[in-house]
Amino acid sequence: MTSTELTAADYPLSINRPDLLRTPTGKTLDDLTMSSVVAGDITSEDLRITPETLAMQGQLAAAAGRRQLAENFTRASEMTAIPDAEVLSMYNSLRPNASTAAQLEELASRLETTYSATTCAALVREAAQVYAARNLLAEED
Template sequence: MTTDTTELTPADYPLSINRPELLRTPTGKALADITMDAVVSGEVTAEDLRVTPETLVLQGRIAESAGRRQLGENCRRAAEMTAIPDAEVLAMYNALRPNASSAAQLEEIAARLEGTYSATTCAALVREAAEVYAARNLLAEES
């Protein structure tokens, strides 16, 4: 992910209009390269239209600069999730429902997020959910 330290403020939002030089597609194209002609000619593919983790981190920084810490955290988690296959994201979503998983199962998910995907922010959220579920008696019984 990006290590860009450019200061961002709410005035930079939306990035596509106010800071397009900061945006790249997953294949490295600049935002200006995404044109109808490029799509028609096949120069732009579906992969070019996916959000990048770097863009999500930038959006999170703007949110935080506007005092929206939780939105910023959500953007950082979303940035991490871009590396996780869709099927695994859906399985984790289901596992995080109350009474769906034991503490051990949630810790396994958190460890996989960290170890396989380097998704430490997401792993912290899963561990926090496990603590809250334990306090509220919402964990599944150990099998």
């Protein structure tokens, strides 16, 4: 992540701060050309967003006073470290009546310890509290 403090004036990054953007393989935006694609120099990995870019987008959202959007970008940044199958499992676990309070706490703990996804873990814990208050937790066996 950049040590530069971003402001709403830096949005969009691709126009105002392209120097900060890199692909997961380290390519710049200028490296992403049709001729590079045709030459085989660009792979699908080059088209994925990085956790750093998501974190910067979150910083921009926060600077614009959009707290919830900033939190979404922070969670998305954390989720880049989580395998796709685990993400799908998380979504299923978070459906109403799909998990017990203990299962959601286990998920939150796994997010923290395995993936360092503390913001995602906090969301799971908040969901567990809301589900408990609204009687949307699965029955304990």
